[in-house]
Amino acid sequence: MRVPVPLAAEIALARAAGRLSRLAGAGGGTTVPGKLLWKLDPGAVDRLAARLPLGSALISATNGKTTTAAMAAEILGGRLRLAHNSSGANLVSGVASTLLDARGAELGLFEVDEAAFPEVTERLQPRAVCLGNLFRDQLDRYGELEYIAARWRAAVGALAGDAVLAVNGDDPQVGELAHARPDAVVFGVDDPACARPSLQHAADSKYCVRCGTPYEYAAAYVGHLGDYRCPACGHRRPALAVAARGIELHGLDAVTFRLETPVGAREVRLNVPGLYNVYNALAAAALAGLLGAALDEIASGLERFSAAFGRFERIAVGDRRVLMLLIKNPAGANEAVRTIVDGGAPSLAVVALNDAIADGRDVSWIWDVDFEPLIGGLARLVATGDRAAELALRFKYGGLEAEAIEVIPSLERALDRGLELTPAGGELVLLPTYTAMLALRKIVAARGFVRPYWERAA
Amino acid sequence: MKIVVGHLYPDYLNIYADRGNIAVLARRAAWRGHELDVRTVSVAEPVRPGEYDLLYVGGGQDREQALVAEDLAAKAEGVRAAVAAGAALLAVCGGYQLLGRSYRDFHGVDLPGIGLFPLETVAGETRMIGDVLLECELEPGVRRTLAGFENHAGRTRLDPGAEPLGRVVAGFGNDGESGWEGCRVGRAVGTYLHGPLLPRNPWFADWLLAQALAHRLGEPPELTPLGDDLEQQAHEVSARRAQTRGGRR
Ligand SMILES: [Zn+2]
Numbered sequence: 079m080r081v082p083v084p085l086a087a088e089i090a091l092a093r094a095a096g097r098l099s100r101l102a103g104a105g106g107g108t109t110v111p112g113k114l115l116w117k118l119d120p121g122a123v124d125r126l127a128a129r130l131p132l133g134s135a136l137i138s139a140t141n142g143k144t145t146t147a148a149m150a151a152e153i154l155g156g157r158l159r160l161a162h163n164s165s166g167a168n169l170v171s172g173v174a175s176t177l178l179d180a181r182g183a184e185l186g187l188f189e190v191d192e193a194a195f196p197e198v199t200e201r202l203q204p205r206a207v208c209l210g211n212l213f214r215d216q217l218d219r220y221g222e223l224e225y226i227a228a229r230w231r232a233a234v235g236a237l238a239g240d241a242v243l244a245v246n247g248d249d250p251q252v253g254e255l256a257h258a259r260p261d262a263v264v265f266g267v268d269d270p271a272c273a274r275p276s277l278q279h280a281a282d283s284k285y286c287v288r289c290g291t292p293y294e295y296a297a298a299y300v301g302h303l304g305d306y307r308c309p310a311c312g313h314r315r316p317a318l319a320v321a322a323r324g325i326e327l328h329g330l331d332a333v334t335f336r337l338e339t340p341v342g343a344r345e346v347r348l349n350v351p352g353l354y355n356v357y358n359a360l361a362a363a364a365l366a367g368l369l370g371a372a373l374d375e376i377a378s379g380l381e382r383f384s385a386a387f388g389r390f391e392r393i394a395v396g397d398r399r400v401l402m403l404l405i406k407n408p409a410g411a412n413e414a415v416r417t418i419v420d421g422g423a424p425s426l427a428v429v430a431l432n433d434a435i436a437d438g439r440d441v442s443w444i445w446d447v448d449f450e451p452l453i454g455g456l457a458r459l460v461a462t463g464d465r466a467a468e469l470a471l472r473f474k475y476g477g478l479e480a481e482a483i484e485v486i487p488s489l490e491r492a493l494d495r496g497l498e499l500t501p502a503g504g505e506l507v508l509l510p511t512y513t514a515m516l517a518l519r520k521i522v523a524a525r526g527f528v529r530p531y532w533e534r535a536a
Numbered sequence: 537m538k539i540v541v542g543h544l545y546p547d548y549l550n551i552y553a554d555r556g557n558i559a560v561l562a563r564r565a566a567w568r569g570h571e572l573d574v575r576t577v578s579v580a581e582p583v584r585p586g587e588y589d590l591l592y593v594g595g596g597q598d599r600e601q602a603l604v605a606e607d608l609a610a611k612a613e614g615v616r617a618a619v620a621a622g623a624a625l626l627a628v629c630g631g632y633q634l635l636g637r638s639y640r641d642f643h644g645v646d647l648p649g650i651g652l653f654p655l656e657t658v659a660g661e662t663r664m665i666g667d668v669l670l671e672c673e674l675e676p677g678v679r680r681t682l683a684g685f686e687n688h689a690g691r692t693r694l695d696p697g698a699e700p701l702g703r704v705v706a707g708f709g710n711d712g713e714s715g716w717e718g719c720r721v722g723r724a725v726g727t728y729l730h731g732p733l734l735p736r737n738p739w740f741a742d743w744l745l746a747q748a749l750a751h752r753l754g755e756p757p758e759l760t761p762l763g764d765d766l767e768q769q770a771h772e773v774s775a776r777r778a779q780t781r782g783g784r785r
Contacts, residue, residue: 217551217687222597284547290603292547433777439666440685442731445553467769471735474766475559485769 085125088118092178109167112175123170126177127186127202130161134186134202135369138195138230139210139246141410142358143168145350145389146210147189149362153371153379154187162187169194170201185369192226196233207237208244208365210357212251213301214282214446215407216438223282227251234258244364246357247316248303250283250293256316263368265320265360266305269335272325272353273297273304282409288313300354301409320364322356330401330421337363337377344377350390352417354410390417392505395527398497399505404515405429406437408446411509415452418507423455427507428496429473430463430489430514437511441465444472453478458499460484462492463514489514490521539565539748541574542588542618544611545596548578548604549631552687552730554594557626560734560741561590568760570749579607583614590624590748591615593631595730598641601630605647608634612650619652624747625724628733632718632726633657633690642689653719653726654695655710663689668707668729669778670717674743681705682737683774684729686783692728694719701727706782723747736770738762 092111115122127134137147144166151162161180163172168191177186190198192212199207209230214223234243234255247253247264256262277284277295283302284292291310298304307314324336334347335356348355363376371379385391393400403418405411418424433439453476461470466487474480486492493508500506510518522528543558562572577583583591596604615635619625633639636655639647649657670682682702691711694700700710701718709717710728718727725744727733734741746756 214551222599224597224599285599285603290599439777439781440552440687440731442553442556442685445556445559445732445735446550465770465773467766467773468736470766471770472556475556475563475735480763480766483766485766 085119085122088115088122089126089178091118092174109169109171109175111178112167112171112173115174115178116171123174123177124201126174130183130186132158132185133205134188135206135208135365136188136190136195136198136202136204137208137210137361137365138190138192139361140192140213140215140407141413142210142354142361143189145355145358146208146361146365147187149358149380149383150208150365151187152383153362153366153376154185154369156379157371157375159184160187161185163189170197173198173202192230196229199233199237203238204241205238206242206244206365206368207234208361209234209252209255210246210361211249211301211303211409212283213407213409214443216443217440223251231255231258242368244320244361244368246303246361247318248299248305248357250287250302250306250313250315253316254287263319263364264316265364266315266318266322267299267303267325267353267356267360268305268318268321269323269325270297270305272327273299277302286311286313300357300413303357320360320367322360325353325356327351327353327420330417335359337380339363339367339373341367342373344373346377346380348380349384351421352413354413393522393528395497395522395525397502398500400497400508400522401505402508402510402515402518404512405447405509406512408443411444411447411449414509415447415449418509419451419455423452424507425455425457426460426496426499427452427456427509428460428462428492429469430492430508430510430518431461431465431469432463432511432514432517433465434513437513441468444469447472449473449476456482458482458484460486460492460496460499462486462489463511466492489517493518493521537749537752538571538573539589539745540587541572541590541592541748542577542583543574544577544583544591544593544608544631545579545604546576546594548600549594549596551595551597551600552629552685553732554592554628554730556732557594557628557734557741558592560732560738561745564738564741564762565745567762568745570745577611579604583611583618585614585617585621585623588618588623589751590626590744591618592625593627593635595629595631601634602647605634605639608650609648615650616652619722619724622723622751624744624751625652626744627724627726628730629686629688629728632728633688633692635726636692636719639690652724653721654698655692655719657690657692659689660691661689663687664708664712664783666707667774667778667782668709668717669705669775669782670702670707670709670729671705672702672740674720680739681771681775682727682729682733682740683771683778684727684731684733684737685774686728686730688728692719701725706778708783712783723750731774736767736774738764738767
């Protein structure tokens with residue numbers, strides 16, 4: 079029989095475990111205390127969250143949840159003390175760890191793994207939820223897209239009556255969630271001038287969520303996100319309450335757009351590139367608005383935002399720079415590739431493919447990524463990571479000469495080789511999967527060029 | 537020589553990077569001076585026997601699979617006649633299931649298959665997910681390995697006497713019990729292995745190309761060997777993965 083332990087004692091024990099793990103150098107110990115607490119007493123997470131005077135807000139999506147949460151934190155953080163899992167530990171244990179660390183926090187702001195979203199929702203009883211998109215991702219771990227979508231529908235259906243919801247109307251599966259909650263805030267992009275000529279190869283939700291007929295797109299923006307309409311039953315993108323119009327992409331430096339909301343419009347300059355970041359900004363703006371932020375606060379918060387951990391980072395390494403963009407699934411990697419090519423196609427890239435659980439053990443997704451625009455400009459590829467050879471094949475069969483490919487499984491040696499091939503003052507493009515990104519940052523940090531993320535997050 | 541490929545439902549069945557398999561066939565054909573002419577055969581388009589040297593059917597999620605199942609029934613005769621006349625065929629995962637006799641889903645609903653492969657599939661409660669290694673003997677006395685990844689809820693049972701694609705060395709295979717994986721009928725092969733299958737198993741890509749050419753030439757030709765160092769490395773890593781963390785029977 080379990081002996082009841084007071085919450086305070088559990089918290090103290092779990093925090094001590096976090097300090098020990100950090101001292102032992104085990105990667106920041108960001109989830110160790112939460113895992114321990116969850117083991118001691120799964121209900122402790124619920125009670126910790128219930129102590130937050132302003133409750134919790136959750137953000138979930140296949141792509142962009144870390145960036146969206148970081149943008150929302152930038153908007154809200156000036157006024158409120160936040161409990162925010164900024165290092166991307168987004169399972170129940172990560173949320174628990176963040177709650178343990180956040181003494182005196184007023185509002186919980188959590189990015190949540192899409193598969194963990196139902197459980198976190200049930201435990202935290204959030205007052206606000208923002209749902210961004212569903213793309214195919216790690217089928218070996220998450221199962222099929224439809225399975226996640228069904229669980230999201232159930233979780234949204236079980237939200238408290240006074241909880242508020244923001245959804246991306248440009249994603250058919252996600253936009254449909256607004257149907258059951260007429261007060262939901264729907265956001266999306268409305269600028270056919272920056273639409274793609276056709277759906278990308280790996281577009282997922284191409285078929286009507288109600289009748290299965292292929293959608294017709296008046297505009298497709300990122301993957302299957304866009305202005306869709308079913309020719310058979312008429313199901314279409316819901317009306318947008320928060321929209322981005324007049325979008326201009328400025329290479330790798332910025333993207334500007336007009337943020338239109340029910341309470342007015344603002345011109346916004348985001349200091350991160352790409353149309354996908356406009357979606358992240360819209361999601362953050364819609365959520366912050368629901369949490370009471372004024373339009374000026376939202377616009378200035380978005381303009382202050384620089385980059386979320388590992389998603390798009392420029393790191394000076396000696397007299398060269400590293401430009402690191404995370405790749406983790408076809409839709410996200412397509413945007414990373416497009417962003418890089420739009421900023422001037424590089425002739426050299428280091429691409430890293432690992433197959434740990436957090437990367438997805440099934441590496442077949444790299445064949446669904448449209449690497450071809452990158453391949454067109456490459457004179458040399460350094461393929462690295464545990465599945466370096468498989469990645470090399472993706473580029474070889476994508477049309478890159480075998481002689482232009484170097485396979486160097488060791489991340490550290492591949493990084494050094496990339497830097498050696500980069501002229502002084504130049505920038506090296508690095509596209510790693512999740513665990514490869516963590517390892518590469520650690521290597522660069524060990525050389526004193528970037529602070530470990532657990533220090534930044536603190 | 538031109539090799540005509542009929543790619544069935546690429547807009548519905550493409551879940552495990554099936555275009556990787558097509559890219560490998562196209563390049564390896566081109567490096568031998570052949571041209572791969574890939575034609576899409578989607579909903580409401582017939583399979584005309586004789587038109588294709590190779591048919592390809594990929595995998596889909598349950599929803600997409602159900603969307604094409606009905607249409608595939610209308611193509612059944614065309615597919616069976618094409619294979620009977622010597623066309624090669626590769627069907628992966630969902631495509632493999634749909635080309636059997638029947639598929640009973642998790643809710644007990646039967647989807648009729650087209651009966652090309654002598655087998656039946658019944659969905660189980662758990663998915664069989666992981667790296668796989670097979671040993672195959674497509675020609676008597678020539679044993680080679682295939683490395684891939686599987687992710688399926690279906691348990692596929694071959695009819696007595698049916699020829700599997702290979703013996704499971706590591707992983708689950710058709711049903712996690714029998715020790716067999718895939719099915720072969722003449723020049724037609726069905727398998728659960730994706731990854732995709734062909735990049736890291738170049739010998740099998742070449743076997744398929746030779747079978748497709750045999751549809752034209754009568755006999756599978758000898759293909760010029762290619763420099764497959766990268767392919768071999770990828771194969772070895774994948775095979776090792778299966779041996780260390782593939783499913784256990
Ligand atoms: Zn419809």
